[in-house]
Amino acid sequence: MKILKVDHIGVAVKNSDEGIKFFSNLLGLKFEGQEVVAEQKVKTTFLPVGDTEVELLEATESDSPVAKFIEKRGEGIHHIAFVVDDIEAALKELQDAGIGLIDTKPRIGAGNKKIAFLHPKHTFGILVELCEAKK
Numbered sequence: 732m733k734i735l736k737v738d739h740i741g742v743a744v745k746n747s748d749e750g751i752k753f754f755s756n757l758l759g760l761k762f763e764g765q766e767v768v769a770e771q772k773v774k775t776t777f778l779p780v781g782d783t784e785v786e787l788l789e790a791t792e793s794d795s796p797v798a799k800f801i802e803k804r805g806e807g808i809h810h811i812a813f814v815v816d817d818i819e820a821a822l823k824e825l826q827d828a829g830i831g832l833i834d835t836k837p838r839i840g841a842g843n844k845k846i847a848f849l850h851p852k853h854t855f856g857i858l859v860e861l862c863e864a865k866k
């Protein structure tokens with residue numbers, strides 16, 4: 732498995748506009764756009780910085796995983812996403828090493844990228860996302 736870079740840091744927010752005010756208007760990160768990932772009931776906002784980005788996550792429905800996360804833990808860092816060269820191979824390697832996976836097969840995330848989440852129980856309580864490099 733080859734980790735190429737941190738793709739993004741997901742930040743759960745109650746209100747994307749408030750997040751944009753801080754990260755973009757105040758810190759100066761570029762606002763690159765937004766996308767609703769309907770299957771995951773979340774609106775994502777992309778704020779690139781260097782060769783990575785901050786990704787704001789706002790629940791689109793009250794039963795969204797992001798709404799549940801905020802209810803339980805408050806707003807804050809929700810996940811860290813790494814780009815891998817081959818996501819299927821990386822998942823197999825991790826599974827063989829005994830790491831629990833939320834997604835044994837990739838699903839489609841923001842930007843139409845193949846993504847998969849590892850189980851936080853096996854990753855120091857941090858939700859880790861793998862996403863595949865664009866080919």
Ligand code: CMX
Pocket residue numbers: 741768771773775786788796797800808809810812833839840841842846848850851852856857858860
């Ligand atoms: N941080 C730490 N732990 C988390 C977590 C988080 N952000 N999200 C979930 N967990 C924990 C849960 O507490 C649960 O723990 P236990 O098994 O000990 O109870 C475990 O992980 C599994 O969570 P779940 O909600 O029961 O499992 P699901 O399979 O229903 O959902 C997940 C898991 C990660 C997909 C979902 O919680 C989630 O966060 N979905 C939104 C994903 C997202 O951010 N999408 C945006 C676009 C993605 C992109 O392209 O970047």
